[in-house]
Amino acid sequence: MGGRKELEQLTEEIRYHEAAYRAGKPEIPDSAFDDLVDRYEQLADALGIDPSERLDAQLGQEHTAGFETVEHRVPMLSLEKLSPNRRDSSGEPMPIEDQLDAWFRRRKKELEIDELELIVEPKVDGISVSLLYARGKLQRAVTRGNGRSGDVITKQVRRLGTVPVNLDGMAKGEIEIRGEIYWPLSEFARFNATLDKPLINPRNGCAGMMKRKDPKGLEETGIRSFFYQIAWEEGVAVPRTQGETLRWFADLGAEVYVSEVFETTSAEAALEYCEKYQSRREKLDYDIDGMVIKIDDLSLYSHLGSTGHHPFWGIAYKFPPERKPTKLLGIEVSVGKSGKLTPIAILEPVFVSGTTVSRASLHNFVELERKDVRIGDTVLIEKAGEIIPQVVEVDKSQRKRGARRFVPPDACPTCGTEVVSEEIFIYCPNPACPDQVRERLRHFASRNAMDIDGMGAVLVDQVVDKLGVRAPDGLFRLEADQLASLERMGQKSAERVKAGLEAAKGRGLSRVLTGLAIRHVGETMAEDLAGYFKTAEALLEFAGRYVADDDEAIEMVAPARSTERGAIEGLARKTADSIFHELNSGAVRDVFSGLADVGVDLTAKAATVKTVDAVAGKTFVLTGTLPTMKRTEAAQKIKAAGGKVSGSVSKKTDYVVAGDEPGSKLDKANALGIEVIDEDALIALLGAG
Ligand code: AMP
Ligand code: ZN
Secondary structure: OHHHHHHHHHHHHHHHHHHHHHHOOOOHHHHHHHHHHHHHHHHHHHHHOHHHOOOOOOOOOOOOOOOOOOEEOOOOOOEEEEOOOOOOOOOEOHHHHHHHHHHHHHHHHHHOOOOOEEEEEEEOEEEEEEEEEOOOEEEEEEEEOOEEEEEEEEEOOOOOOOOOOOOOOOOOOEEEEEEEOOOHHHHHHHHHOOOOOOOOOHHHHHHHOOOOOOOOOOOOOOOEEEEEEEEEOOOOOOOOHHHHHHHHHHHHOOOOOOHHOEEOOOHHHHHHHHHHHHHHHHHOOOOOEEEEEEEEEEEHHHHHHHHOOOOOOOEEEEOOOOOEEEEEEEEEEEOOOOEEEEEEEEEEEEEEEEEEEEEOOOOOOOHHHOOOOOOOEEEEOOOOOOOEEEEEEHHHHHOOOOOOOOOOEEOOOOOOOEEEEEEEEEEOOOOOOOHHHHHHHHHHHHOOOOOOOOOOOOHHHHHHOOOOOOOOHHHHHHHHHHHHOOOOHHHHHHHHHHHHHHHHHOOOOOHHHHHHHOOOOHHHHHHHHHHHOOOOOHHHHHHHHOOOOOOHHHHHOOOOOOOOOOOOOOHHHHHHHHHHHHHOOOHHHHHHHHHHHHHHOOOOOOOOOOOOOOOOOOEEEEEEEEEOOOHHHHHHHHHHHEEEEOOOOOOOOOOEEEOOOHHHHHHHHHHHHOEEEOHHHHHHHHHOO
């Protein structure tokens, strides 16, 4: 299952870029960051990740110290996105047109209407702002913040001189208008040329400028605003459609992109407009990262409602990622935590989607061969929703005679050990390989694993290189004095790391298992194993029996009929073979005994289960969108009540909980005669304690 892996990778990327953002050195545009978070949320939903385990979706959007914060009367939500990565309930990729079609049909169904007017607008890539006007005068300007409350930037907005502070002809009442503050590209270029240290891009630049405590000089930036929405009003007569609202804003003296909008009753036509707009995009004097498709009739909005994340009145279309040609100068090979060798493209630096790219992953050697990538080639680079730059393809028409094929190495480039092949990958089999040791320890200390406070990548590298740490227990044996001797570490930070290590000792078995970077053991598998075996001792004892072909042990994982699942839920035979062989290896046993020696807790943390009779021991399958609960939330409640949640319907299923657009699981339930219930019925069962 690639999903888990991708989720872990996304987690790492998001954390990395969030830290860079906080340090004031963002490496990617915010739009690319948002893409990552969106992709993460989508994947986490698809995988049913518990909300408590998720990254905070509001990363990097916190309030700025020194600004007054106020709560938004109407939350400033995100928009749902049409995504090239979306899959339907059976796992098949879902084309954008089908996604939009499904969205549109659903809205019509909810409204019980056959025809519905849509309006398509550019999605301006600036920072959103809420503007409160009373009797036509600007009272307050607030950032989106975390969506519930934002920072007051009235002074800054006033100082710009380009955001209307008076709305013509509005003598009475109050109104909150939503708009986008943006930096026109020409103004940005002009302003940037006057700086010693140029700003990365207009969006980040604009955000930074608007968070200047002292607004002096803001009038010279040329930053402006677009108005696009009315959040609420009192005592002001407002238009009934979005299209009229935009024209009304123009009459009031605000800047709007009325000339850029398109109205239609056809989802197909709306999508076509979005796709064609790409060519128009390059001619605009502002960045847009996509289009927004909205229902035009504002009186319908209150019937449509929203999730906590996005409203149902609109959906965003994102432009396909930028693709740039550059020259492949060479190929390097890197060694990962499990010893996997990955070819890395060394590129002539090229500016793609907001950053300069000079390295890109080539994934694996089979892929390299398939794409027929040769050194000296002109390759096309893209970042997609993912942040890791990718070599998409070779421009063969540009191939020069001297272009060289790359031969996969026979030996590890770091330690020289002869490589082994497994499936499409090549591995360095030497667990003591310095690169592997570093990567493994970084992973062990990371937040999803042992979450050792203060033990970041740089420090791990130092303790490996300078203090000779080779295994996880070695981290716990470090003395504060040793740590303090390292670069950029004082006595105080050393003590913080020591405290972090002490705290990490108590995280429990599933975190330890996650941290060991055993193939196929991600967070969920680690929890399943820990939950089932309870102690490292029992787990290792079982691994020994499994590897020795003990029938009983094998039966627990994979009963004779291979389509059925064993006692350990979700563990298929092939995966089990790999996991228990690795667990039974001398290297892993040594790690466990080392950890036991230094006092790391190797027992499972008990999950808090308060059994509900109607649910305990019963197996549930969830399908479709439930009216109020997220599926993950429902799953969590079922588990907390002692029930089980399974991903597929079988004879063992007791209940299928079906929401809207339930998919094939419902058909299967009906075919097998399994009881199908709705969310209300589930809540009733859960309440019957
Ligand atoms: P996102 O943050 O990507 O989920 O998108 C929501 C944000 O898009 C809003 O907070 C606005 O700041 C921004 N936006 C830009 N242009 C528009 C538009 N035409 N309509 C609605 N939102 C827009
Ligand atoms: Zn090696």
